[in-house]
Amino acid sequence: MADGLPIEFHGVTKRFGGVTAVDDVTATVLPGRVTGFLGPNGAGKTTTLRILLGLVGATTGTATIGGTPYRSLSTPLHTVGAALEAASFHPGRSGRNHLDVYARAARLPNARIGVVLDQVGLTDAADRRVGGYSLGMRQRLGLAYALLGDPAVVVLDEPINGLDPEGIRWIRTFLRELASEGRTVLISSHMLGEVQQTVDEALIIRRGSLVYSGSLSELEARSASWVIVDGPDRPALAAALTAAGFTFNAGRQGTIVNGGDTAAVGHAAFVAGVELHSLHRHATTLEDTFLSLINDGGLS
């Protein structure tokens, strides 16, 4: 394996006729971690990846791997392994022959075919025609193709789509291993929940524009939390909260205390001798934050 290389997008824009599919995307994807490229269907993820891989030409801007555009790479499959769609196979060709066709094109040693088939657990089905494969097996074959050249960079479009729960667990571990070996791993998904446990970094795209670029934990930290507290004597409760220095406002189900935790709010009430009948914490999830990003295009 070559050392991991950074992927860089510089002002990548793609217009199809009058429609702007990708709008001025600038981002860097670093080696050694799994980066999730997230956004709803039709947001421009696939087009951006296809521009990166030289299949679609950018209207303006550049996308490079280690500083080189895909089409100028001297050993493309050894540098970047990519799987774009689960259906990129001739149904009459066996899985092994599918890999053989491309191993020959990239002049890779024939032995790599057996290695990658083992890696994705497809050895037993390798000599059957791909037409009889399940969607999960096709995903694995696509992944085997991506790994054929033992690449420094792995780019996968919706790799989890169509996998069963066992397959999802398997690919999570697998992607994390690829990253821990120092490779650059970029995977796209339209569902945060699918990749939440796998990715370290996130690029979130909405209507062709990046709306977030950074670590997933940082995104998680943006989620808000509050405490909802209620008692029979609301004015007394309000006085107690004010005395303890909380900011709050009245809600239908009680008083909403910004920030803070249930222990501190409960203690303030206890000290003031105010009776409570409800005290609980409420927080937005990462999913809520993600949805608000892809729905209105920015964090409040």
Next chain:
Amino acid sequence: MNSLIGALSSEMRKVTSTRLWWILGLVVFVYVAFTAASLAGIAGAADSGLLDSEAISGQGIPLDPPLIYSFASSLGFVFPLILAAVSVTQEFRHKTVNPTFLATPNRAVVLTAKAITMFLWGAVVGAFGVVASVGLGGGILALFGSDPLLGESDTWALIGRMLLALALWGAIGVGLGALIPSQIAVIAVVLAFTQFVEPLLRFAATLTEWSAGIGAFLPGAASDALVGTSFYTMTGGATNTLDWWQGALVLLGLALVTGCAGYLVSWRRDVT
């Protein structure tokens, strides 16, 4: 250069790892065998006096061995054309164009490798027809006691020119597939043109002197000129105005023109 060698090896493997080449080979074998055997039977029967030979030559069709052998190309040329066109269109149909262009990002290299591969496979698929027309046709002639002319170097030169013509049709098919990337459309166009439009044009062209000169440049006429004899040239009474090498150049030119046009029309475009 390295990428062309890899792409060639890859394209060859694409053909051998699927069934279409031998299915088409079998079809061309049966098709040509049936026609050549029937006509060899008639010719042989006439030669041996079983049939009134006046009745046959009265039709103006001299049923000599080269004419019977030439069915391998005059009927069979459509099969290399279809194999080659499908080799391109199925890349789009099954989206294998994605892994293909990822493995060989230089698309001109891929199209060149395809054209060379289909040049070779055109001859391979065409050879099924040659085996049918020469093997079966010649065998039946010999059975009736007629000379199949297999000892003549002219006959073997004819076989060589047929294989060259069939190979060139393979190269043309690649260009045509890139020009019309829809599989159904390209097969429909190939069948309509080769089985209907072109035979009509060739016949119409023979009606006047000046149009005959143009008609000689039609692809099927050029192919027959390259081979040296064919059913059409015999029945249509057309005088071949092209030499065999001119016929070869017309087909080669057609392969280059369709290939370049196909490259511009579909091959270099965005793969979405």
